[in-house]
Amino acid sequence: MTRPLRLVAVSGGLQRPSKAAALAAHLLDLIGREAPCEQRLIELGQLALQFAGATWRPQLPDAVERELAAVEQADVLVVTTPVFRGTYTGLFKHFFDFIHQDALVDKPVLLAATGGSERHALMIDHQLRPLFSFFQARTLPLGVYATDKDFTDYRLRDEALIQRADLAVQRALPVIDLARQTLSATPGMAVAA
Structure with a gap:
């Protein structure tokens, strides 16, 4: 039997609660309804003090290393970040600076962001897609962007945004299904595209 997909979301939100984390959790749930998966949400704000001052991966504590390994071993990634001065947060970029440059090759990545x-x-x-292109990840066709007015008490409330998130996941499913097929393929066998 094929194991469930390892579905990992990384939220670059610095606070808790966080709109970026809420959006990530919503996207995880949508994907989880469509494919059997083990879900994990990594909130960078909760790890900040453990890795913000590190410059090399061997300097990181075990808790951060476990989260980096979860990202590298994921079958599908969801990434969300608040927009800060027109781009992702520095903490978000710093975390991904520790990811091995070949760890995300061909990995499906759903991109999302929140802003004022x-x-x-x-x-x-203009920012997230090029970052994950560097990693040669397979960024999914539709991104999801939410503003402050789309939330009530850190829950998505805007119907247009909810529909956009659903559409993003629906458009991602063929790529996610391909990842699932890869899991069920026996070693050494090619998977038909």
């Missing part, structure tokens, strides 16, 4: 206004919606395509 719609002005920053294109940061998904």
Whole structure:
């Protein structure tokens, strides 16, 4: 029997509760309804003090190393970040600086961000997509961008955003299914695309 997908979300939110984490959790739930998976949400704000001052991976404590390993071993990633000065947070980038450069090759990644206004919606395509292109990850076709007004008590409330998130997951399913097929393929066998 095929093991469940390892579905990992990374939220670059610095506070708890966090709109970025809430969006990540919503996307995890949507994917979880469509595919059997083990879900994990990594909130970088909770790890900040443990890795913010490190410059090399061997300097990191075990708790951070476990989260990095979870990202590297994931079958599918969801990444969310608040927009800060037009881009992802420095903490978000610092965390991904520790990821091995080949660990995300061909890994499906659903991109999402939160911001104070719609002005920053294109940061998904102009900031996040290039970052994960460096890793040669398979960024999924639709990103999800949410503003402060889309939430009530850290829950998505805007119907258009909820529909966009659902559409992003639906469009991601063929790529996620391919990842699932790869899991069920026996070693040495090619998977038909």
